[in-house]
Amino acid sequence: MDQPLFRLLAALSLACAATPVAAEEAPLIDGGKLLLTNGVATIEGTSGGGLATWSTIAGRATDRGIGLSGHITLxxxxxxxxxxxxxxxxIANRIELSYARQNFDTREVGTALGLGRGYVLNQDIFAAKLRLAGDTVYGNALLPQISVGVEHKRNRDAPVARAVGAAHGSGTDITLSATKLLLSHSVLVNATARLTKANQTGLLGFGTASDDTHRLQFEGSVAYQLSRRAVIGAEFRSKPDNLAIAREDxxxxxxAAYALTDHLTVTAAYVDLGSIATFDQQRGGFLSAQIAF
Structure with a gap:
């Protein structure tokens, strides 16, 4: 992440910690959530597991405060x-607001696609999430935390997206997630339904001229807590396959995620993203760092 952003988040945390409060008042940034129960940042900037969105709310604050987080993912x-x-x-472990910028470097593929070597596709994602019911950790073990989310995506290379067959350069996903940590078993389970018409999360536009409808997709995650600071798991995310010129898998x-400190979490993963823009077997490494208060 850019250094100014790190400094801003750290300054906000120190300022809140240094402000005197009455005994009966809670600090604005209380950091009261159990480690890792706020999830990590997804590639779209929402809190979750990396590839999949969860019902969790960003930041480490409980329902008495405001949480902040920032991430960078490669x-x-x-x-x-x-x-x-x-x-x-x-906000109050109830509302999440997020922004993320995606950059997709086509490297040598850019030449083959006629875009030029190293052409970078860019996208802005503005998202909001509302916790409707339940709690990820506490309460009835049979009632998960349930959240609804909206992700508005603006492709900054709309002419390229239209050239490969997309109908639009922007679009909106709607998500409904249920997440529960079964403390007695140290197991977290998540399921998310997503309505979307995004091609490769929107980096190749949205919909096509012949099919411009939202499609229902599924995201699932299972994680096991090895210790207070360490978690391993797996995720699956189904994708629409809209474009005629390129299969989408x-x-x-x-x-594996590890909380190096109470505020800094690092996540590493092996990812299989299948076929992207006619190039198959896109398997590789995922590395993300998140700072949260």
């Missing part, structure tokens, strides 16, 4: 490079 594939960076705010990963 994915190295045989033919492409993917980067995502962004910020998120969680489902995604999956195997990940």
């Amino acid at each position: 994915i190295e594939l045989p033919d492409y490079g993917w980067q995502s960076r962004g910020v998120a705010i969680g 489902d995604w999956w990963d195997l990940f």
Whole structure:
């Protein structure tokens, strides 16, 4: 992440910690969530597991405060490079607002596609999430935390997206997620339904001229807590296959996350993203760092 963003988040945390409060008042940034129960940043900037969105709310604050987080994520594939960076705010563990920028480096593929060597596709994602019911950790073990989310995506290379057959340069995904940490078993389970018409999350536009409808997709995650600071798991994300010129495959990963400190979490994963823009077997490494308060 850019150094100014790190400094801003750190300054906000120190300022809140240094402000005197009455005994009966809670600090604005309380950091009261259990480690890792706020999830990590997804490639779209929402809190979740990396590839999949969860119902969790960003930041480490409980329902008494405001949480902040920032992330940078890198994915190295045989033919492409993917980067995502962004910020998120969680309000009273109820509302999440986030922004992320995706950069997709086509490297040598750019030449083959007629874009030029190293052409980079860019996308902005503005998202909001609302916790409707339940709690990820506490309460009835049979009632998960349930959240609804909206992700508005603006492709900054709309002419390229239209050239490959997309109908639009922008679009909106709607998600409904259910997440529960079964503390007695140290297991977290998540399921997310996503309505989307994004091609490769929107980097290749949205829909096509012949099919401009939202499609229902599924995202699932299972994680096991090895210790208070370490988690391993797996994710699956189904994808629409809209474009005639390029097959789009489902995604999956195997990940490990470790909280180096109460505020800094690093996630590493093996990812299989299938075929992207006619180039198959896009499997590689995922590395993400998140700072959260």
